[in-house]
Every structure is written in structure tokens, then in C-alpha cells.
Amino acid sequence: MKKQILLFSVLTLLTISIVSSCKKDPNPSNNEQPTDTIPVVTTDLRFGDTTGMIVTHYDSIMEFDDWHPFVLDLNGGGNDDIKIETVYDGPLAIGEFQKLTLYCLNGHTELLADSIVKESYSHRETTYDTIDDFVVITHAFIFSTCDKIDENDPVNTSKVFEALAKDDGDSFGIDDPYLSGNVVLFRQDVEYSWADPTEETVDVSYNKSTYHCWNFPTDEEKYIGFRITQHGNSRYGWLKIKLHSTWNGKVVNTELIETAIQK
Secondary structure, three states: OHHHHHHHHHHHHHHHHHHHHHOOOOOOOOOOOOOOOOOOOOOOEEOOOOOOEEEEEEEEEEOOOOOOOEEEOOOOOOOOOEEEEEEEEOOOOOOOEEEEEEEEOOOOEEEEEEEEEEEEEEEEEEEEEEEOOEEEEEEEEEEEOOOOOOOOOOEEEEEEEEEOOEOOOOEEOOOOOEEOOEEEEEEOOEEEEEEEEOOOEEEEEEEEEEOHHHOOOOOOEEEEEEEEEEOOEEEEEEEEEEEEEEOOOOEEEEEEEEEEEEO
């Protein structure tokens, strides 16, 4: 009989312990900061919907020739995750031109992006003109990310790491593609030439590279999604930016509007 009472008492205590354990709240209190030990699983976030998000607003514009990049700690973990940098420079023969790049600074940060196979086109031609008794021979080379100049122009294919430009209300989540790397958001079209005169001829080398068909959209507010994974837990968020065309669209100033990440 004593053994039965003892067994009953042990089972009763075990049951109370199990029920108490099941009632524990897995979420931190409102006073606690988000951690990377609480899994966040979602398939349907929407850009611009700040429910459950930590949002940071900015009033910052980086001009096309600014040597001070945007460097961002997106999850407040004490380490920089993203850098957006503009470089305005070039060889003396060509002159200065702009290249705007977004960098992932560590292996934890991935962008909503894809490696996309794109086509570009090369065109070569030589023309002859006569100016003031000089024969002008122009050797032209044109590289284009947009269209062929001649139907016989050779086609080149390249894998381009491209951040996906998203709009307010677009959905994203765990099923979308995320990659870690560096993305060229904007590259200025380049055009230059030089001449080599002799007593009877002028040899002109003309070069033009058109990149704008591969550039990130300009003069529109756009979202770039990201995912930060640490300790097996992923948190999702976005950058909201706008590239402002200036100098008749030749270069861009970069406006950082806001960042957001899941709590």
C-alpha cells in the first residue's frame, strides 16, 4: 500500500511539472531586446508593413562623388552588415565616372537577390571621312547592355548578381532567393575618344560603354530585402532607397530612407 501511495505521489508531481513547463511563454517580455535564439519563421512579409518590425528612419543623401559611404548595423548586433559606397573616379584618358555598389560585409547577411544571365552586345566599325585634306579614320568600339546596333553584332552572356528592386506592398519571405555578395547598383555610361594625327591622316579611337540597362531603377522609391542568419535563426527586413538622377541622368545621388528588421 505504501508503495502505491508513493508511486501515486511521484506521478502527481511529474504531471504538475509537465503542465507548468508547457505553460511557459516562449516569447521575451516587451522590455527585452530581440535575440537570435528565438526562431522567426514566415512566408509572407510585405515591404512597407511595419507590423512586428524595428524601423529606423533616415534623412541622408550621399552625393555621387561623396567619399563617405552608408555603413549600417541592420540588426543592432554591434557589427556592420551593409555598406553602400559611391566611387567617382577613372583613368586620365577617360575622365571620371561613377560606380555605386552595395556590399554585404559578413557571411550572416544576404540580400533578396539573384544571379541572372544577361546579354550584352559588342559593335565595331571603321569609317573614313575627309576634313581639310586630312583623311579621318575612326575606329569605333561600342559595348551595350541594351540593344544591338547591327543585327550581326556578337552577343555576350554574363551572370550578373542583381538585387531585386521591390515596391511597397510586394511580398517576400523564406521561399525567395537570398545571396551574399556585392551588387553594382549603378554604373555610369562612359564615352571617350582620342586622336593620333600624322601629316595626311588622323586616326581616331572612339569608345562607348552603355551600362544603364543593367542599373537599379532611378527616381523611384524602391525596397531591397535582406536576411540575417545567426545561431540558426533568420530575421528578415529591408532597405528603402531612392537613386536621384542628376547631371541629365549621367550620375545619381543616393537617398537612404529607412531600414527595417523583424523584432
